[in-house]
Amino acid sequence: xxxxxxxxxxxxxxxxxxxxxxxxxxxxxxxxxxxxxxxxxxxxxxxxxxxxxxxxxxxxxxxxxxxxxxxxxxxxxxxxxxxxxxxxxxxxxxxxxxxxxxxxxxxxxxxxxxxxxxxxxxxxxxxxxxxxxxxxxxxxxxxxxxxxxxxxxxxxxxxxxxxxxxxxxxxxxxxxxxxxxxxxxxxxxxxxxxxxxxxxxxxxxxxxxxxxxxxxxxxxxxxxxxxxxxx
Amino acid sequence: xxxxxxxxxxxxxxxxxxxxxxxxxxxxxxxxxxxxxxxxxxxxxxxxxxxxxxxxxxxxxxxxxxxxxxxxxxxxxxxxxxxxxxxxxxxxxxxxxxxxxxxxxxxxxxxxxxxxxxxxxxxxxxxxxxxxxxxxxxxxxxxxxxxxxxxxxxxxxxxxxxxxxxxxxxxxxxxxxxxxxxxxxxxxxxxxxxxxxxxxxxxxxxxxxxxxxxxxxxxxxxxxxxxxxxxxxxxxxxxxxxxxxxxxxxxxxxxxxxxxxxxxxxxxxxxxxxxxxxxxxxxxxxxxxxxxxxxxxxxxxxxxxxxxxxxxxxxxxxxxxxxxxxxxxxxxxxxxxxxxxxxxxxxxxxxxxxxxxxxxxxxxxxxxxxxxxxxxxxxxxxxxxxxxxxxxxxxxxxxxxxxxxxxxxxxxxxxxxxxxxxxxxxxxxxxxxxxxxxxxxxxxx
Numbered sequence: 001x002x003x004x005x006x007x008x009x010x011x012x013x014x015x016x017x018x019x020x021x022x023x024x025x026x027x028x029x030x031x032x033x034x035x036x037x038x039x040x041x042x043x044x045x046x047x048x049x050x051x052x053x054x055x056x057x058x059x060x061x062x063x064x065x066x067x068x069x070x071x072x073x074x075x076x077x078x079x080x081x082x083x084x085x086x087x088x089x090x091x092x093x094x095x096x097x098x099x100x101x102x103x104x105x106x107x108x109x110x111x112x113x114x115x116x117x118x119x120x121x122x123x124x125x126x127x128x129x130x131x132x133x134x135x136x137x138x139x140x141x142x143x144x145x146x147x148x149x150x151x152x153x154x155x156x157x158x159x160x161x162x163x164x165x166x167x168x169x170x171x172x173x174x175x176x177x178x179x180x181x182x183x184x185x186x187x188x189x190x191x192x193x194x195x196x197x198x199x200x201x202x203x204x205x206x207x208x209x210x211x212x213x214x215x216x217x218x219x220x221x222x223x224x225x226x227x228x229x230x231x
Numbered sequence: 232x233x234x235x236x237x238x239x240x241x242x243x244x245x246x247x248x249x250x251x252x253x254x255x256x257x258x259x260x261x262x263x264x265x266x267x268x269x270x271x272x273x274x275x276x277x278x279x280x281x282x283x284x285x286x287x288x289x290x291x292x293x294x295x296x297x298x299x300x301x302x303x304x305x306x307x308x309x310x311x312x313x314x315x316x317x318x319x320x321x322x323x324x325x326x327x328x329x330x331x332x333x334x335x336x337x338x339x340x341x342x343x344x345x346x347x348x349x350x351x352x353x354x355x356x357x358x359x360x361x362x363x364x365x366x367x368x369x370x371x372x373x374x375x376x377x378x379x380x381x382x383x384x385x386x387x388x389x390x391x392x393x394x395x396x397x398x399x400x401x402x403x404x405x406x407x408x409x410x411x412x413x414x415x416x417x418x419x420x421x422x423x424x425x426x427x428x429x430x431x432x433x434x435x436x437x438x439x440x441x442x443x444x445x446x447x448x449x450x451x452x453x454x455x456x457x458x459x460x461x462x463x464x465x466x467x468x469x470x471x472x473x474x475x476x477x478x479x480x481x482x483x484x485x486x487x488x489x490x491x492x493x494x495x496x497x498x499x500x501x502x503x504x505x506x507x508x509x510x511x512x513x514x515x516x517x518x519x520x521x522x523x524x525x526x527x528x529x530x531x532x533x534x535x536x537x538x539x540x541x542x543x544x545x546x547x548x549x550x551x552x553x554x555x556x557x558x559x560x561x562x563x564x565x566x567x568x569x570x571x572x573x574x575x576x577x578x579x580x581x582x583x584x585x586x587x588x589x590x591x592x593x594x595x596x597x598x599x600x601x602x603x604x605x606x607x608x609x610x611x612x613x614x615x616x617x618x619x620x621x622x623x624x625x626x627x628x629x630x631x632x633x634x635x636x637x638x639x640x641x642x643x644x645x646x647x648x649x650x651x652x653x654x655x656x657x658x659x660x661x662x663x664x665x666x667x668x669x670x671x672x673x674x675x676x
Contacts, residue, residue: 069410070412135585137371151373193373196409207262211495215496227245229470
């Protein structure tokens, strides 16, 4: 559905702010794609047209970029996109089992088998929760890891993952990530942050999770410090 | 506990762990300007701004800081390649696209201590005479992006960014730029192409980014941890930095332990520590009776090593001599419950998925490697398949524009090197001889 005049006016004002960050406007394409994804939950034909008009490039050029990057969706996403890391360390630590069990939990019997053959588009019946497989998300010391709308849910088990998905369906915004804000963003809100517009939640949550601190804690217990320089 | 001798043996009384970048992570406000300043932050910046830019470069050169993003190229030397007085804008691009499987140091660093990165950015830009810096951070880490955005806003507020920084006449703008889910963009030339608003395809070199980088202007691309190490060098001196670590691998670094170990996590230590020492510090392997079987020293692109290599000094030379690479110090540990072929298949599938498709050897080669390994895993593969892999692999390595192609065959080739019999056991058993349930975090003994 084409954007209304009111929406277009708002998006254009945001687009001016985004392009102003860069010495050359074309660099703004990735954040602009996040901006339109924040509006509709995915990158639609209208979203592509909007980006093309802002940058004075063709729709084909925009589509070529949006289809290269996995974080842009081309069909409507759920409010909460659950991603299970199934790269090697997480997979072996239990990510494969978590993914398979969540696929069945959300998609019904046989969904895990179908997903193994490339049918990745698993969604809960109410459309609130979508399930993806992720590549390494740089949290290997918390394996197995799940991301929801790109927030960390560390040290998962099949049981905790099922509970997480049930909580997301009941009242997703009250769910608290392990290392993240007090309240979970929706998928659209998350994309707005990726476009460069903060949501004021940066000070929520811990500085670092427990695994990030193991070395520091040990060093403190044993009185180990880096030596000081001559100054 | 008493201090022990450093693994390199050169400098006595250096403890096994030396927290510098991680030292304030246990403070609840470590990610704020106030928290960073309370623990000594932003003291290096005025020192640097009082020096001549070339002297800043010389100081970092003197420390022999080698790039912490994997390749280990000397950071100060990279800076000195930027032509001066050329009349073109110069750029700094921080590679914060941390996506190498197993690598998990830059993400917690930016979550807990984004200001040390920003302080390093200002110093670096002053040294290379850049007026614009970009932090290209992977998009899949929302809270890290929030913290970076907050830190940049605070730094502008405090006059550490923007016009006339600390009254010196130096101007600098920093932009936090979220990537969009493409491992290839961690490759420096693909990163630049992506930052220019295109599909993230690598470029051939030369010209190198130092001459023609972002917008065809001189550009330095440095890893998060490299740039974050710069303030400590300015504060404590290049001799201090060079006094840590080993002869050719100076300084400290963050070692990330993951997998089958009791206390996985971040351990900041002088370069040259061994895996045996790190496992000991981490409380031993996860389950009694299940010893270390194989490990990566620096992410999936570095050939696996085994228990025979527990005493290899984890520095650039030591790991190289053992037939692998230090990489990003991403130590992924797997015990004897783990099928090495399963691990290799998953890593190879990753490279196939992430190959950008530009170069035929990488695009097609990674595809056929996956198909061949799948046959081996389901028990229908043959000895000829192993030979085929050992033929395909070297025909990808060195025949693609970027290092993704060089890395794609590495996991399976190194698994064949150490576990050939185990691979062929799949054929004898008509499938994988291992139970994946036994490897999980919740498996009992």
